[in-house]
Amino acid sequence: MKAAYIDKVGSYQEIKVGELPVPKIDSLEVLVKIDYVSVNHVDTFVRSGGYQTKLSYPFVIGRDAIGVVQDIGSQVDEFKIGDLVWTNSMGYDGRNGVSSEYAAIPVDRLFKAPDVDEKQLIASVHSSATAQILLADILKVKSNKSILIEGSAGHVGTKLLQISKILGLNVATTSNRRDFERLKELGSDQLIDYHQSVTEIGNTFDYIIDTSGKVDLNDNLHLLKLYGQIGMITAPKSDKFSFDVRNFYTNAKSIKGFVISHASLEQLRGAGRALNRCFEKGQLLDDDILELPLSDAGEAHRMLENGLDSGRRVVLDLK
Known part of the structure; x- marks a missing residue:
């Protein structure tokens, strides 16, 4: 089968596209013929060695894919041959990736796909799952509370906005003014120019x-109510902040960091179910997509690392 893989971590030039054996499945795995794979920044971190995780070589890159079930393990009863399915937690922690014509996927990391556009679904799942887990499991948000999403016009920002509204929050967003109309359509209750302090x-x-890593932590801490929480999913290049400790602890504020690569299987499965409910309603399927062939997997990584994606979600076509 054709696959995009590496024999060692390093630059995007280490990515090879060639023939590898079709994987064999065990009793609790499903063999999926891959249709589309999304390419995310986290994929570049794994490939480069910037994110330390267990890899076995040749290592097939990519974590998020959608495709059709071709074969099922002897203990699998949730899926049948011909089902359209998706996954978003392969390609790290000892699991081979999915940028290949076929992939063996553990049954507990697989979800049936609703009848929606495949490319839109797989383009959405990384950012949407990040937003869902951060809001529902890490911050444990409550309806009728207020949230400020900074840098809200990006991939994660728009998903945070939409899921916040689904969860019943009052949402304020910061962005460039040119994004105001779109963010209002997505449900923002208060539109704030990001140039404003x-x-x-x-x-x-x-x-x-x-989501931008450009706002001073101390400024945000002062915008929190009593018992307020900051969800941290990025940090500035300086990797340094200072804040007023007395104000922080006397108002019982908290900072909670999150990266989806450390999400538990329970969190991922809960997010998958929640996202499918949204997808079935046509929600979260609004990304601008750049479609490339599998042979351009290295180019896709180069574009992401150099900011050449122009805000689009990069999807590899294996159909």
């Missing part, structure tokens, strides 16, 4: 998530 916003929030 957060200290000038005027109101406070129960939850704050900065």
